[in-house]
Amino acid sequence: LEGFKIDPSIALTSDLGEAMDGAQAVVVVVPSTAVRATCEAIVNLKPARPPDFWVLCSKGIEQGTLMPLHEVTIDVLGEAWRDRIGVLSGPSHAEEVARELPTTVTAAATRPEVAEAIQRLFHRPRFRVYTHDDVLGVELGAGLKNVIAIAAGVADGLGFGDNTRAALITRGLAEIVRLGVAMGARQETFMGLAGVGDLVVTATSRHSRNHCFGENLARGMTCKEALDEVGMVVEGYATAKSAHDLAKKHGVEMPIAEAVYSMIYDGLPVGEAMDRLLSREAGAELA
Amino acid sequence: LEGFKIDPSIALTSDLGEAMDGAQAVVVVVPSTAVRATCEAIVNLKPARPPDFWVLCSKGIEQGTLMPLHEVTIDVLGEAWRDRIGVLSGPSHAEEVARELPTTVTAAATRPEVAEAIQRLFHRPRFRVYTHDDVLGVELGAGLKNVIAIAAGVADGLGFGDNTRAALITRGLAEIVRLGVAMGARQETFMGLAGVGDLVVTATSRHSRNHCFGENLARGMTCKEALDEVGMVVEGYATAKSAHDLAKKHGVEMPIAEAVYSMIYDGLPVGEAMDRLLSREAGAELA
Numbered sequence: 092l093e094g095f096k097i098d099p100s101i102a103l104t105s106d107l108g109e110a111m112d113g114a115q116a117v118v119v120v121v122p123s124t125a126v127r128a129t130c131e132a133i134v135n136l137k138p139a140r141p142p143d144f145w146v147l148c149s150k151g152i153e154q155g156t157l158m159p160l161h162e163v164t165i166d167v168l169g170e171a172w173r174d175r176i177g178v179l180s181g182p183s184h185a186e187e188v189a190r191e192l193p194t195t196v197t198a199a200a201t202r203p204e205v206a207e208a209i210q211r212l213f214h215r216p217r218f219r220v221y222t223h224d225d226v227l228g229v230e231l232g233a234g235l236k237n238v239i240a241i242a243a244g245v246a247d248g249l250g251f252g253d254n255t256r257a258a259l260i261t262r263g264l265a266e267i268v269r270l271g272v273a274m275g276a277r278q279e280t281f282m283g284l285a286g287v288g289d290l291v292v293t294a295t296s297r298h299s300r301n302h303c304f305g306e307n308l309a310r311g312m313t314c315k316e317a318l319d320e321v322g323m324v325v326e327g328y329a330t331a332k333s334a335h336d337l338a339k340k341h342g343v344e345m346p347i348a349e350a351v352y353s354m355i356y357d358g359l360p361v362g363e364a365m366d367r368l369l370s371r372e373a374g375a376e377l378a
Numbered sequence: 379l380e381g382f383k384i385d386p387s388i389a390l391t392s393d394l395g396e397a398m399d400g401a402q403a404v405v406v407v408v409p410s411t412a413v414r415a416t417c418e419a420i421v422n423l424k425p426a427r428p429p430d431f432w433v434l435c436s437k438g439i440e441q442g443t444l445m446p447l448h449e450v451t452i453d454v455l456g457e458a459w460r461d462r463i464g465v466l467s468g469p470s471h472a473e474e475v476a477r478e479l480p481t482t483v484t485a486a487a488t489r490p491e492v493a494e495a496i497q498r499l500f501h502r503p504r505f506r507v508y509t510h511d512d513v514l515g516v517e518l519g520a521g522l523k524n525v526i527a528i529a530a531g532v533a534d535g536l537g538f539g540d541n542t543r544a545a546l547i548t549r550g551l552a553e554i555v556r557l558g559v560a561m562g563a564r565q566e567t568f569m570g571l572a573g574v575g576d577l578v579v580t581a582t583s584r585h586s587r588n589h590c591f592g593e594n595l596a597r598g599m600t601c602k603e604a605l606d607e608v609g610m611v612v613e614g615y616a617t618a619k620s621a622h623d624l625a626k627k628h629g630v631e632m633p634i635a636e637a638v639y640s641m642i643y644d645g646l647p648v649g650e651a652m653d654r655l656l657s658r659e660a661g662a663e664l665a
Contacts, residue, residue, distance in 0.1 A: 182545065183541055184539065187540065187541045192538050192539040193533075194541040195548070210660070221660050221661065221663035222662045223664065252477070252479040253582075253583055254470055257482075257571075257579045258481065258506075260574070261482070262482065282551060283552070284545070284663065287547070287551060288548035289544070291548075291578055295540075365480075369506070373482075373507055373508050375508065376570050377566055
């Protein structure tokens with residue numbers, strides 16, 4: 092982050108062995124595609140004293156295996172670690188955190204002691220950490236929101252307004268809930284910081300890469316051009332494929348995620364994708 | 379709405395008797411403080427053929443009685459009308475509806491036939507009406523969101539960022555849910571268009587009067603100056619008082635709504651109100 096200095100009390104190293112030497116906690120903040128390899132590299136170090144717990148800040152769904160990243164981590168570390176892996180998630184643009192603007196996030200772990208240990212590690216007056224026990228729900232909310240943010244970007248790019256964006260956020264949230272609950276997460280989790288909170292920030296911010304990617308598609312760019320123009324990883328691009336596969340696997344209807352998938356992977360024109368969404372029958376809201 | 383023509387097939391009148399002559403449905407779209415008087419005026423007309431159903435587009439909580447407006451309407455019309463009163467609500471800036479930008483709303487009534495009749499009356503491809511049966515939840519979501527939007531306006535006015543606004547929206551939603559459930563509404567309702575959807579539009583839009591009012595307070599205006607500068611009805615101003623009274627009555631914690639109440643009615647400085655919110659203990663997210 093340009094313009095910010097890292098506190099001198101923090102030691103930096105690019106040597107994994109040095110970083111792990113006596114580490115009480117491991118905090119994983121790498122692109123989602125690098126989580127498995129990073130965990131494997133740490134395990135291969137066979138640290139003399141294993142850390143007390145792991146915190147995942149990366150989240151998403153692994154391509155192919157369709158595993159959420161905390162399951163990938165358990166897959167590498169072993170089932171015995173399930174209770175000592177937590178996720179930290181919520182609406183938290185890094186630059187605003189660095190500027191000490193008030194921010195709230197969720198620390199989720201199956202055991203409350205671990206969630207509270209993560210809370211103690213990170214909580215500050217202007218970086219407020221709430222504990223949670225639904226690891227799967229918190230991770231799915233954080234991962235799937237990126238797909239809905241692409242749809243919101245497309246709508247904004249087509250010149251639609253606040254009403255349309257709010258509709259996509261709300262109906263998109265309903266899709267995330269349907270899939271999450273089918274996979275074993277709890278509905279209430281998605282009303283929280285890692286659900287609604289993160290979705291709102293990502294889908295309304297023109298700084299969001301996923302939103303930008305959607306806007307680029309609406310401007311007529313091909314998928315490759317739209318990605319190149321963003322120039323950084325667009326997590327929702329891969330997640331749209333995983334969401335499509337998971338929806339099929341669990342027999343869940345996700346029309347907005349499906350429209351995003353079709354635009355990206357089947358070359359469906361953006362206008363047609365929107366028309367499909369608008370020509371659906373409107374039934375009961377909670378159906 | 380400037381620049382838009384009303385379809386010539388629509389007959390206009392300012393004569394209530396003429397409007398009610400043979401009317402199949404009554405659609406009430408007046409400021410929330412005028413709902414009781416308007417309903418009374420219609421009832422006093424004693425129309426020869428009573429309408430099949432009523433649709434409330436005004437929503438909020440009546441000062442003093444603390445009745446939601448659909449209960450006010452029932453109070454005037456009589457209990458026998460409970461099943462024939464519906465509410466129409468959702469993220470729908472009027473100007474965007476007039477421009478035919480895709481919009482979604484909820485039609486709620488205790489009887490599905492009534493909700494579906496309202497749906498048939500209003501549904502268009504670009505004005506999508508979903509049915510619902512939780513009249514109280516839909517009305518409370520629409521009313522209480524305005525108080526949270528004031529808090530979001532204050533945060534934006536103080537120069538806080540997207541993270542803070544998302545935190546207020548999410549934690550504010552949790553407060554609305556707590557009060558709504560205590561009053562008999564259903565939790566899921568607040569995840570829908572009349573909850574999350576409407577809250578997102580109102581709390582993120584700089585065109586929202588409630589948001590503007592909050593921004594004005596943050597700039598150091600007195601409450602009266604802040605209201606005068608907006609120049610139109612700020613629904614959240616009165617609702618903050620009702621929310622305060624309802625929270626007390628039902629024994630529900632609503633720290634954000636309470637902070638807004640204190641800024642407006644107790645003259646609490648905005649900076650201090652924000653500090654109070656930030657110095658609260660952060661516990662479990664779902665507590």
